[in-house]
Amino acid sequence: MPDEKLENIIQRILQVTTPDKIILFGSHARNEASAESDYDLLVIKSEIDNILKLEQKIYKNLLGLKANVDVIVRTPALLEENKNIAGSFTKNVLKDGILIYENR
Template sequence: MDRNIQIIKETVHSVFPECRIILFGSRAREEQSGESDYDILVLIPDSLEPLDKLPYRAEIRKKLLEKCIFSDVLLQSYTEAEVKKKLPGHIVRTALQEGKYI
C-alpha cells in the first residue's frame, strides 16, 4: 500500500475514528501525475451543518500538508451521501461510483 494512503487513513481516523474513507479521482484510477493531490471523501455517522464541516476539513488538510500530502477533502454523513449518490453529476455520486475504500 502507498505509504501516503496509510498516513491519510491514520490522519483522518484521528479526527473521525468511526468514519469510512474513499479515495477517488486520478489517484484512485491510478492516472495521477507527480503533482496530483489525493481526493478523499470522508463518510461520518452524524450529520453536520455545512459551516461546521469546515474546521474538520481544514484540520485534516493541515495535518496532511504537514506531511507533504496535498489533498481535497469532502466530508459527508452517510445520510447525505445516500441522497447525493442519486444526483447526476454530483461529486459525491462520482466518488461513490468510481472511488476505492481505503
C-alpha cells in the same frame, strides 16, 4: 494496500476523527496520477456537528505531510440525498471511488 503517503494520510485523519469510511477518488483511484497529483478523499462520518470544522481539523493535522490532499467530509444522509442524481459528485465518487478505510 495503498502507497506509503496514503497510509500516512489515513493515519493522520484517524488521529482527528473516526470516520465510517474513507473513499479515494480522482486520479489516484483511476491509476492516472502523476507525481504532482493530489490525493482526493471523501471522509464519510455519521453524527457530525459541523462539517466545516471537522474538515479544518483534518487539514490542520495533515500539515507537514509531503503530499497534497483534498478532503471532503460528508454524512451518510447527505450522500444518500444525492447518490442518484446523474452526474453528481456523490454518484461519481460512490461509483468510481475506492474504499480505503472502513470502521468495523
